[in-house]
Amino acid sequence: MGVWGEPVLDVHEFERHVTFLAREYQPVHLSELVAGLEGQTRLPRRAVALTFDDGYRNNLYLVAPILARHGIPATIFITTGLIGTDGWMWGYELEEIFSRHPPEQVCHASGDLAIIRMGSLGLSPRVLTSACVEYLKDLPHASMLDIVERLRARFPVPVNDENRFLSWDEVRELASQGFELGAHTRSHPILTRLPLAEVDRELRASRDMLEKKLGVRPRLFSYPNGATSPEVTALVSRYFQAAVTTRSGLCTRESGLLKLPRIGAPVPVSELAFELVWRLTP
Known part of the structure; x- marks a missing residue:
């Protein structure tokens, strides 16, 4: 349950999601999906890419073991300035x-x-x-x-385990387990509320820090809060090959690699199944 007693996606329901996706779909890394959309490779039928934003520590200790049991790859977008800190979103x-x-x-x-x-x-x-x-x-x-x-x-509030971020050693551990890592800015601002010069600094800083810490330059990006604009997207294109929003929908070649939609994870797996079937129905 959440802070107000509302239902949340806990580990048990998440495993039901993963079991469903492994049975009914073909999970791939987001980079594979992007390559397929570019026509560089042939995607499997019913391909799906799992993505996680922000870089929470529970990605390693709760999410990773479940995905490993089912052989499902995933992409995690890292807010570099919060890694290794006691900061909050x-x-x-x-x-x-x-x-x-x-x-x-x-x-x-x-x-x-x-x-x-x-x-x-x-x-x-x-x-x-x-x-x-x-x-x-x-x-x-x-x-x-x-x-x-x-x-x-x-009103100072110490960060709790649910909201604690990964350390850089833990980020590297996720990479060693096969997780794909993308950028999610340095400090998680809503980019459409920043001057463009500051947007550029956020993008460059997050990309460069990931490259410094992991030895690989990230090619994927997630917009904080899903927010973008033509000007922001143009800046993102300087640093990244593809980017995801929070706009709901299926990825197609018409989506545009820098504004890819995603489907949020509802709490019950039945709603996820309905959402995907509805989206795939002609």
């Missing part, structure tokens, strides 16, 4: 803060008038947290960071 950090402290007190401490007004509406903590996070995502990156840092200072 700020959205999950705020969720933890709101779950531990009176919501109106948290909203007032933000110093932001819109958040303070939201805190006075009597919303449930779960709804209020979601509204605040979505509001913050729409702000310029620097403004969002100012508010988040203010709340971090007022």
